[in-house]
Amino acid sequence: MSGAVPWNEARAQEIIDAHLGLEGPALPILHAIQEEFGYVPEAVVPQMAQSLNISRAEMHGVVTFYHDFRHAPAGRHVLKLCRAESCQSMGSEKIAKDFLERIKLEWGGTANDGSLTVEAVYCLGLCAHSPGALYDGEPIGRVDAEILDELASEAQKS
Amino acid sequence: MTKVYVPRDMAALAVGAKRVLAAVEKEAAARGETIQIIRNGSRGLLWLEPLVEVETPEGRIGYGNVKPSDVPSLFDAGFLKGGAHPLSIGKVEEHPYWAKQTRVTFERVGIIDPVNLDDYVAHGGGQGLAKAFEIGPAKVIEEVTKSGLRGRGGAGFPAGIKWKTVADAPADRRYVVTNADEGDSGTFADRMVMEGDPFVLIEGMTICGYAIGASKGFIYLRAEYPQCAEVLTEALEAARKGGWLGPNVRGSGFAFDIELRIGAGAYVCGEETSLLESLEGHRGIVRAKPPLPAHVGFMGRPTVVNNVLTLATAPAILAKGGEYYASFGVGRSRGTMPLQIAGNVKFGGLYETPFGLTLGEIVNDIGGGTLTGRPVRAVQCGGPLGAYVPPSLFDTPFDYEAFQKHDSLIGHGGLVVFDDTVDMLQMARFGMEFCAIESCGKCTPCRIGSTRGVETIDKIVEGVDVEANIELLSDLCNTMKFGSLCALGGFAPYPVESALRHYPEDFRKATLPAAAE
Ligand SMILES: Cc1cc2nc3c(=O)[nH]c(=O)nc-3n(C[C@H](O)[C@H](O)[C@H](O)COP(=O)(O)O)c2cc1C
Ligand code: SF4
Numbered sequence: 004m005s006g007a008v009p010w011n012e013a014r015a016q017e018i019i020d021a022h023l024g025l026e027g028p029a030l031p032i033l034h035a036i037q038e039e040f041g042y043v044p045e046a047v048v049p050q051m052a053q054s055l056n057i058s059r060a061e062m063h064g065v066v067t068f069y070h071d072f073r074h075a076p077a078g079r080h081v082l083k084l085c086r087a088e089s090c091q092s093m094g095s096e097k098i099a100k101d102f103l104e105r106i107k108l109e110w111g112g113t114a115n116d117g118s119l120t121v122e123a124v125y126c127l128g129l130c131a132h133s134p135g136a137l138y139d140g141e142p143i144g145r146v147d148a149e150i151l152d153e154l155a156s157e158a159q160k161s
Numbered sequence: 162m163t164k165v166y167v168p169r170d171m172a173a174l175a176v177g178a179k180r181v182l183a184a185v186e187k188e189a190a191a192r193g194e195t196i197q198i199i200r201n202g203s204r205g206l207l208w209l210e211p212l213v214e215v216e217t218p219e220g221r222i223g224y225g226n227v228k229p230s231d232v233p234s235l236f237d238a239g240f241l242k243g244g245a246h247p248l249s250i251g252k253v254e255e256h257p258y259w260a261k262q263t264r265v266t267f268e269r270v271g272i273i274d275p276v277n278l279d280d281y282v283a284h285g286g287g288q289g290l291a292k293a294f295e296i297g298p299a300k301v302i303e304e305v306t307k308s309g310l311r312g313r314g315g316a317g318f319p320a321g322i323k324w325k326t327v328a329d330a331p332a333d334r335r336y337v338v339t340n341a342d343e344g345d346s347g348t349f350a351d352r353m354v355m356e357g358d359p360f361v362l363i364e365g366m367t368i369c370g371y372a373i374g375a376s377k378g379f380i381y382l383r384a385e386y387p388q389c390a391e392v393l394t395e396a397l398e399a400a401r402k403g404g405w406l407g408p409n410v411r412g413s414g415f416a417f418d419i420e421l422r423i424g425a426g427a428y429v430c431g432e433e434t435s436l437l438e439s440l441e442g443h444r445g446i447v448r449a450k451p452p453l454p455a456h457v458g459f460m461g462r463p464t465v466v467n468n469v470l471t472l473a474t475a476p477a478i479l480a481k482g483g484e485y486y487a488s489f490g491v492g493r494s495r496g497t498m499p500l501q502i503a504g505n506v507k508f509g510g511l512y513e514t515p516f517g518l519t520l521g522e523i524v525n526d527i528g529g530g531t532l533t534g535r536p537v538r539a540v541q542c543g544g545p546l547g548a549y550v551p552p553s554l555f556d557t558p559f560d561y562e563a564f565q566k567h568d569s570l571i572g573h574g575g576l577v578v579f580d581d582t583v584d585m586l587q588m589a590r591f592g593m594e595f596c597a598i599e600s601c602g603k604c605t606p607c608r609i610g611s612t613r614g615v616e617t618i619d620k621i622v623e624g625v626d627v628e629a630n631i632e633l634l635s636d637l638c639n640t641m642k643f644g645s646l647c648a649l650g651g652f653a654p655y656p657v658e659s660a661l662r663h664y665p666e667d668f669r670k671a672t673l674p675a676a677a678e
């Protein structure tokens with residue numbers, strides 16, 4: 004994953020300020036914050052609320068509405084497995100369930116050694132090569148047990 | 162210098178295009194061959210990806226399913242001159258999957274270098290916009306109306322009427338928003354256009370902006386498409402540099418620019434009003450209509466929200482004429498539809514053809530039946546809110562009205578094939594669960610109904626009061642259909658009810674004598 008940096012209020016303000024000229028800057032700011040720190044820290048909510056001139060409650064509402072904004076750092080690598088219909092037609096549910104059992108994780112969980120987070124997604128547009136996945140943003144088609152095990156051990160090593 | 166095409170389409174990358182590219186570069190260097198590599202989009206013959214093509218005097222010769230380890234033998238076989246090799250499919254344009262298509266929206270996808278403006282123009286790009294500037298905004302809207310083009314995002318609303326409504330709405334500012342949220346399972350056409358021919362979307366948005374008097378456009382792209390964001394960013398940059406966007410588009414005096422925005426993983430943000438809320442920086446909660454976005458849209462201004470395919474078809478309509486486009490299709494479904502053939506299917510891919518093929522022709526003749534070789538049991542048409550269609554209805558022609566007649570939808574043109582191992586009770590459960598996960602929460606039938614729906618199906622799975630619970634489920638579906646504010650809650654019953662209607666036996670398994678156990 005990207006080399007996330009530790010939380011830093013001044014840096015966050017720089018990121019916020021850089022986007023204030025946009026029409027409707029909230030999502031671009033949140034993406035940039037997550038890109039920088041690896042998640043959206045709670046502390047950024049009041050900061051953004053003040054800069055965008057909205058209530059904290061409203062800002063909190065925005066952050067929590069979207070599936071992609073993390074409230075805690077992810078593992079060093081992130082594997083997103085598709086659970087939508089096309090992938091199901093090619094057996095994705097069983098492949099994913101068996102894999103999660105093998106590595107002792109639940110959906111959304113992170114391995115104890117911090118190497119890997121596994122998340123569910125609903126369609127990656129790889130449906131002609133189902134089951135589909137994204138590993139650190141790289142697309143993978145025709146996912147099977149072997150590919151997943153390889154990724155998990157690769158994640159542990161780096 | 163020999164031109165070699167290695168796609169950068171996300172689906173091609175997913176099956177190894179990057180490693181194939183590295184292998185080709187390495188092998189060429191080792192053999193002292195100078196080649197020019199072009200990172201094209203995909204031709205849509207997705208089961209053949211990575212499909213490497215070589216330009217020869219006779220045309221482009223394709224090599225399908227190339228693995229890095231195949232590359233040395235390709236060079237040995239003289240593939241740079243189109244030499245024979247087991248992976249060769251011959252001239253790509255003579256391949257039946259390609260030759261039988263009518264490509265209008267996708268005419269350049271897979272053929273050109275996506276981010277090279279000169280290549281775009283050399284393949285007919287820009288003619289639609291030139292025509293638009295020549296005939297003026299009112300006539301542009303007339304051509305689009307004449308073409309019969311209906312919104313490709315799902316609802317099938319006539320594009321020309323939407324544009325006219327926005328053009329006529331009094332305002333100090335107007336906007337064009339491309340809905341690139343493409344959240345439906347089984348769909349990838351938007352992604353393929355944007356990765357394979359991004360300028361056609363830019364041109365289409367510019368034509369729309371010119372027609373309605375907007376100077377600003379947004380592309381709202383889903384976060385699940387990082388490769389697509391890269392290509393779009395490069396293309397927008399190139400368009401600005403080349404004078405296709407900016408204060409004076411192509412020397413016309415018309416000012417227009419486009420901003421790329423990335424969503425954050427919420428299916429409901431594909432719904433146009435929720436999308437606008439998200440674009441403005443709020444929770445993606447659906448707005449009640451009226452007012453329509455055409456009157457009160459982004460930042461309260463009149464806004465065209467159109468799907469990628471709708472806007473990407475506008476340049477061809479302008480260049481070739483509305484009547485030309487309308488000459489394809491059946492009934493009120495005019496023009497061509499980019500079909501996305503997916504799931505458990507042998508020849509999955511993108512297939513653009515006039516409306517009117519039967520579902521059976523699409524699944525069996527073009528798709529080649531299931532990949533597992535087992536009988537087809539169901540095809541889900543139109544994404545997670547679409548119905549499951551059994552083979553007994555395979556003679557239904559692919560057009561908006563014919564599908565509506567038996568309570569199913571075309572939606573965005575995605576077709577997901579399932580073989581006979583599918584458990585339709587589980588698919589019905591998933592339909593409800595998906596609605597529960599993705600509901601924006603504004604209205605009770607959708608928010609609570611979908612959760613109750615999952616619970617009720619779970620009871621049916623366990624064999625508890627099956628008939629009573631089936632009745633309760635039907636009731637719930639009815640409430641959701643008629644009590645929901647938007648189509649997420651309103652259409653979630655379609656997969657459930659179609660499963661109940663066509664596959665009743667799957668709902669009553671638990672009550673059957675446990676003979677199989
Ligand atoms: C829950 C929901 C999700 C939707 N997702 C999309 C989508 O991903 N892409 C899209 O173009 N339209 C989507 N739509 C339809 C849009 O609301 C809208 O009708 C469409 O963008 C209009 O463009 P068109 O007229 O060009 O089809 C969705 C609708 C609903 C109710
Ligand atoms: S139907 Fe569902 S998604 Fe649509 S507005 Fe109501 S709660 Fe939101």
Ligand code: FES
Pocket residue numbers: 085086087088089090091125126127128129130133134135346347348
């Ligand atoms: S359904 Fe899994 S990639 Fe589309």
